[in-house]
Amino acid sequence: MNPPPHVVIIGAGFGGLEAAKRMHEAPVKITLIDRTNHHLFQPLLYQVAMASISSTEIAYPIRSIFQNQENITVLMADVTGVNLEKRIVSMGDREIEYDYLIVATGSQNSYFGHAEWTKHALGLKTLQDAFMIRRQILLAFETAEKLAPIQPVDDLLTFVIIGGGPTGVELAGSLAELSRRALSKDFRNIRPSSAKIIMIEGAPRILPPFPEEVSRLAEEKLRSFGVEVLTNTFVTDINEHGVQIGDRFIPAITKLWCAGVAPSPLSRVLGEQGVRLDKGGRIVLQKDLSIEGHPNVFAIGDIASYIQDGKPLPGLAPVAMQQGQFVGETIENQITGKDLKEFRYIDRGTLATIGRSSAVGNIGKTVFSGLLAWLAWLFIHVMNLVGFRNRMVVMLDWMWSYVTFQRGARLISDRGHHGAIDVELYLQEAISKHKQALGSSDGSGLELVSEEQSDDGKVSVPSIE
Numbered sequence: 001m002n003p004p005p006h007v008v009i010i011g012a013g014f015g016g017l018e019a020a021k022r023m024h025e026a027p028v029k030i031t032l033i034d035r036t037n038h039h040l041f042q043p044l045l046y047q048v049a050m051a052s053i054s055s056t057e058i059a060y061p062i063r064s065i066f067q068n069q070e071n072i073t074v075l076m077a078d079v080t081g082v083n084l085e086k087r088i089v090s091m092g093d094r095e096i097e098y099d100y101l102i103v104a105t106g107s108q109n110s111y112f113g114h115a116e117w118t119k120h121a122l123g124l125k126t127l128q129d130a131f132m133i134r135r136q137i138l139l140a141f142e143t144a145e146k147l148a149p150i151q152p153v154d155d156l157l158t159f160v161i162i163g164g165g166p167t168g169v170e171l172a173g174s175l176a177e178l179s180r181r182a183l184s185k186d187f188r189n190i191r192p193s194s195a196k197i198i199m200i201e202g203a204p205r206i207l208p209p210f211p212e213e214v215s216r217l218a219e220e221k222l223r224s225f226g227v228e229v230l231t232n233t234f235v236t237d238i239n240e241h242g243v244q245i246g247d248r249f250i251p252a253i254t255k256l257w258c259a260g261v262a263p264s265p266l267s268r269v270l271g272e273q274g275v276r277l278d279k280g281g282r283i284v285l286q287k288d289l290s291i292e293g294h295p296n297v298f299a300i301g302d303i304a305s306y307i308q309d310g311k312p313l314p315g316l317a318p319v320a321m322q323q324g325q326f327v328g329e330t331i332e333n334q335i336t337g338k339d340l341k342e343f344r345y346i347d348r349g350t351l352a353t354i355g356r357s358s359a360v361g362n363i364g365k366t367v368f369s370g371l372l373a374w375l376a377w378l379f380i381h382v383m384n385l386v387g388f389r390n391r392m393v394v395m396l397d398w399m400w401s402y403v404t405f406q407r408g409a410r411l412i413s414d415r416g417h418h419g420a421i422d423v424e425l426y427l428q429e430a431i432s433k434h435k436q437a438l439g440s441s442d443g444s445g446l447e448l449v450s451e452e453q454s455d456d457g458k459v460s461v462p463s464i465e
């Protein structure tokens with residue numbers, strides 16, 4: 001008997017996971033490869049970044065998801081290459097052959113060619129990014145509290161969000177709540193509620209992919225939370241001290257980047273082998289989501305570009321999920337000789353949350369907002385989380401913050417991976433300036449020590465890596 005066809009899936013995000021699940025009874029052997037050991041529910045990442053929920057509530061081990069699916073092997077590895085001619089996937093030194101390939105590696109942040117901005121404006125894509133943002137924001141308040149008696153701290157208490165898409169809006173709304181509510185009574189030298197939150201969007205309105213009415217409602221709501229919304233505005237420079245927009249410089253230590261995404265680098269690897277890419281670098285798909293000239297190779301989700309009704313589908317979780325299910329079915333149909341179909345995305349509506357009990361969204365042309373939209377958003381997100389425990393814990397966390405206005409995940413303890421963190425730099429500069437002004441080396445009583453050294457009685461600031 002011939003061995004079953006080998007299906008290799010690269011990426012266990014929304015698309016890859018659905019494809020693998022759809023083939024649970026197919027006569028195939030599946031290898032699912034991901035560089036992390038967990039599936040990440042990215043739509044709730046901003047809640048980790050804003051200290052509302054903890055990371056384990058939105059990340060689930062891939063192995064556990066498939067422990068009962070016998071036709072699947074999970075590998076934790078970084079895919080470094082694909083050879084379409086030889087039908088080989090490389091993971092550094094290790095190679096595996098495939099009969100069918102599904103590329104589902106998603107997207108990454110794009111800084112529009114300004115690599116130097118990456119270290120000043122944190123993006124939000126992975127758990128590590130969320131930890132870094134949470135750490136940066138909480139440290140900004142801590143540092144401001146420490147320095148407020150000796151110098152102005154406006155730049156520490158100014159938060160600039162670059163990009164007014166759904167992630168930017170969610171971050172801005174949540175940051176407004178954090179500063180106006182959760183932290184409002186915790187400090188003595190500063191007033192967190194006076195923190196400035198500025199959102200910058202290049203398009204004429206925020207939430208550009210949504211209907212105009214949704215954008216208007218979202219902007220109104222953000223303004224009511226005290227967020228300054230700048231539209232038709234382009235960032236021309238970002239450095240450690242702030243953000244330049246035309247003639248205006250906004251002094252801000254914390255800058256968050258929500259402005260652009262680019263496909264995962266694997267699209268370029270395929271492009272170099274003659275695969276057609278669109279102008280944003282995404283893989284152009286056939287009607288059955290395969291790649292032209294390679295009926296056994298599929299791309300799904302954020303890495304791919306599928307034109308429906310004259311427009312490319314947006315980079316959304318439901319698009320990736322529906323494409324994953326479709327490709328799983330298509331491969332099974334190819335193997336069992338059944339008829340093949342054309343993919344068609346079914347849009348069930350889009351929602352974006354702006355904060356406590358407030359969201360905006362649309363189903364077709366119907367726009368809705370407020371508590372109802374927020375409850376719908378909450379229900380959909382909780383139901384889509386992997387794992388019953390996660391659903392329960394997230395529900396409890398949200399109920400807790402709803403009633404108490406508190407954030408459960410406010411500890412500063414994570415070690416980050418970013419090389420340069422502005423708060424620490426700022427603090428060191430501020431301390432040395434202050435010491436110089438006093439003409440002494442220890443007159444300020446301020447010392448920068450790491451968490452490990454902090455039991456020596458000195459005022460301590462957690463160190464950042």
Ligand SMILES: Cc1cc2nc3c(=O)[nH]c(=O)nc-3n(C[C@H](O)[C@H](O)[C@H](O)COP(=O)(O)OP(=O)(O)OC[C@H]3O[C@@H](n4cnc5c(N)ncnc54)[C@H](O)[C@@H]3O)c2cc1C
Nearest residue numbers: 011013014015035042043079105106301302315316317320
């Ligand atoms: C902060 C944020 C908020 C969002 N909010 C929403 C929302 O509210 N609603 C919505 O519909 N969509 C939202 N999205 C978009 C949505 O998450 C994406 O459209 C969706 O995740 C795309 O699914 P995917 O399968 O293509 O890729 P992903 O889900 O990103 O999965 C890609 C997987 O590939 C793995 N991978 C990447 N490269 C490699 C490699 N070389 N080797 C091995 N593994 C690799 C990654 O580790 C990851 O697990 C949001 C995205 C972000 C970042």
